[in-house]
Amino acid sequence: MSAPASARPAAPSYAAVLRVPHARRTFATALVGRLSYGIVPLSLLLATQRATGSYTASGAVLSLYGAAVVLLTPRRASLVDRHGARRALLPLGVAHGLLLGVLAALTWRPGTPVPLIGGAAVLAGACAPPLGPTMRAVWSELLADRDLLRRAYSLDGVAEELLFVSGPALVGVLVAWTVPAAGVLSGAVLMIAGTAAFVTSPAMTGPRPRTGDEGRLGGVRSLVAPVAVAAGAGLAVSGVELLVLAHVGEHSGDTDLVPWVLGALSVGSALGGLANGAIDWRGPAGPRLAGLAAALGLTIAAAGLAPGVLTLTAAMTCAGAFIAPALTTAYLLADESAPASDRTRAGAWVNMAVNAGSSAGGVSTGALVGHLPLPLCFALTGATALASAGVALASGRRREPAAV
Structure with a gap:
């Protein structure tokens, strides 16, 4: 598929994306x-x-x-x-x-x-x-x-x-x-x-030509960092949903507040995603991806120390601010690493990692709740995102990614 490429505007914005x-x-x-x-x-x-x-x-x-x-x-x-x-x-x-x-x-x-x-x-x-x-x-x-492109992915x-x-x-x-x-x-x-x-959009055309080594997604290593962070984020976020239920039940007993706390996580993610697209990042995306994953993990771990529902809601807003930026950067790295003929499949691996992590996170966290103190459960859940940050950094040392 091919379509006209945009010229770089003087001040890139979300409106500029939609004017293409x-x-x-x-x-x-x-x-x-x-x-x-x-x-x-x-x-x-x-x-x-x-x-x-x-x-x-x-x-x-x-x-x-x-x-x-x-x-x-x-x-x-x-x-x-x-x-x-x-x-x-x-x-x-x-x-x-x-x-x-x-x-x-x-x-x-x-x-x-x-x-x-x-x-x-x-x-x-x-x-x-x-x-x-x-x-x-x-x-x-x-x-x-x-x-x-970063703004488009954020949007x-x-x-x-x-x-x-x-x-x-x-x-x-x-x-x-x-x-x-x-x-x-x-x-x-x-x-x-x-x-x-x-x-039926004019942006759709036929298959891209495949030549040489294309079809191998640019090598397995190229997708290690985005897939690891996507899986870690999925695990952590789905685990947090169960932990929020347990935290609210323990501290207030009013589980009707749970949707509002989880809503704060979504609001934080939306705001973080928009901010990520608006910032003019200049450094390489690999270290940024690892930093966002680490920040997500640390914020989730700290949320376990929240003394009440109000502070937990604030902590969820802060944690959410790193979710969309981390996933957006993961998709961008996958796109950058893959040959043109495999862009859809590269993004699909990241997508699969997010969803697989989300499916497993609730089960693994459910096995912890009730057997360990709640702050420790939050810390262990945050550790999955921290571990994915470590994998991303280790992968980046072997293969220097392009800035996106």
Whole structure:
């Protein structure tokens, strides 16, 4: 895929990103499809529980769906690199949407066997189109200026954060008026419509030519730092969600405050992402990535010492300020390291690391809560991000990354 590159403006800004030809249309349609990922998981969880009457079954179905989405992301992204977005994304988006429709039908009323729902969930997850990695690869093609590209990635990350916050809220509205399976069906419609509109953008063309050593992602080492930090951040953030619940319950007993505390984490991430894009970074991205991961880990560890809910909320805002910048920098490093023919797949590996870390973080942290003091649980959770910072630094000593 190729598109006109932007000239470097006198004062790069988020507005300058959206003024690039085809940027607004491409970005908006990608977000329509990506909203499905914010709606479907909770809808599927609620719909399966209603259809089976079992929390165990609903959790198992959601895990199967999530595993298929996450673990096969690089494989699906490689199809986009090899065959082009138009030829690869649309069949995936349509197949995914139709299978979500099947899931909605299976869970609309009680009585469907759990194995049937689980099988449909695996098939649906296996076809999920990599809209996020593809959009980031498109940004890289649209914007030759690395400062503008960083702003585009920051804007993309903040928008994605808002989608995953607003998605469950939309599910809550739907559930108040109809059955949870309607949320799964809504996700299907959003996915098919968004993907179809996305691939018709003029920014989309055919596959990139592959020559020489391309297809090897620039070597395994080139992705060690971004993948490690993405996984560490995913582990830490998902663990924090459970720790916040335990902390609020221990210090106030009012768990209704938990969404507000976690909301502060999201607000901090959005503000940090916007600030990261606005800052004119001049140093290499590798040390910056390690520094952001270390700051995230230290802030989470310190949050365990919060004496009350108010101070915990402030600590979560501070911790959130490092999440989006760390992930944005990880995606930028992956893009910089990969050959043009593998940009989508490189970003997909980072995306997979975030989601895999998020899936594992809640489980590992849950094993600690109740067995260790809460401040120590916070410290150990923060240590995962600190460890990823160490991996990033060690990787950077072996291979000096470009500044982005």
